Amino acid sequence: MKRKVILYISQSLDGFIADNQGSVDWIGENDHEYVSDYGYESFIKDVDTVILGANTYKQIICELSKDKWVYEDLQSYVLTSENIKDTVNIKYVNMNIKKLIHQLQQEKGKNIWICGGAHVIDQCIKEHIIDEYHIKTLPVILGKGIRLFGEGHGKIKLKLKKVKEENGLIQGIYINQ
Numbered sequence: 001m002k003r004k005v006i007l008y009i010s011q012s013l014d015g016f017i018a019d020n021q022g023s024v025d026w027i028g029e030n031d032h033e034y035v036s037d038y039g040y041e042s043f044i045k046d047v048d049t050v051i052l053g054a055n056t057y058k059q060i061i062c063e064l065s066k067d068k069w070v071y072e073d074l075q076s077y078v079l080t081s082e083n084i085k086d087t088v089n090i091k092y093v094n095m096n097i098k099k100l101i102h103q104l105q106q107e108k109g110k111n112i113w114i115c116g117g118a119h120v121i122d123q124c125i126k127e128h129i130i131d132e133y134h135i136k137t138l139p140v141i142l143g144k145g146i147r148l149f150g151e152g153h154g155k156i157k158l159k160l161k162k163v164k165e166e167n168g169l170i171q172g173i174y175i176n177q
Contacts, residue, residue, distance in 0.1 A: 003049075003109055003110065003112055004132060005101055005114060005124070006131065006132045006133075006134055007121060007132070007133045008043055008114070008134040009121070009135060009136070010027050010136040011135060011136070012026070012141060012142045012145070013137055013138065013139060013140060013141050014141045014143065015147055015149065016142045016146060016147055016148065017117070017118060017148045018118075019144075020145045024059070026138070026140055026142065027138060038166055038167075038169060038171070039164070046110050047074065047112070048074055048075060048109045048110040048111070049074060049076075049077070049104060049110070049113065050076045050112075051076075051077045051079065051097070051113065051114050051120065052078055052079070052115040052116055052117070053078070053079050053117045053120040054078060054079065054081075055117050056115060057078045057080070071089070074113075076091070077091050077100060077104075078091070078092045079097065079100075079120055080093070097127060097129070101124075101127075114130065117146070118146050118147065118148065121150075122149070125149070125150075125153045125156065126152075128156075128176075131176060132176075133172075133175075134172075135148070135172050135173075136169050136170070136171045137171075137172070139168045139169070156176070157177045158174035158175065158176060159177050160173075160174055
């Protein structure tokens, strides 16, 4: 069976994945007393590969998790033009996203997670390589920032597979028709 390519991401009600400073701090501000992973553990058990862009990678190692790589149990691919030495579980690649995904889908494994950022997501959409969209919408309006979906890729018809509300967040899972 072909490994699924899944976009799993949070957005504001007005469609932003980061504020105008590139920060995602607002994602954790929903309710500090509510304890939940909002389905992350259920999602991640079926994933063994994560793909992210250089800006998302830098944000993780410089701001969100300075001491430890958060995806150490997954094989990570960072799309970058910088010449960085690979580690055991992080590969730095400078290649077309469609070619990378095609190579990964030839290998045995679990699902492939498109983690971000906006440029990587936009490339995946333009290449029609996302099988499922898992989008958590938080009850906040940012007004401006980095949009989840860019322009210029045309209409893509999706089918709602599942919707779940938890503590004010709405997660929609959509599949390509």
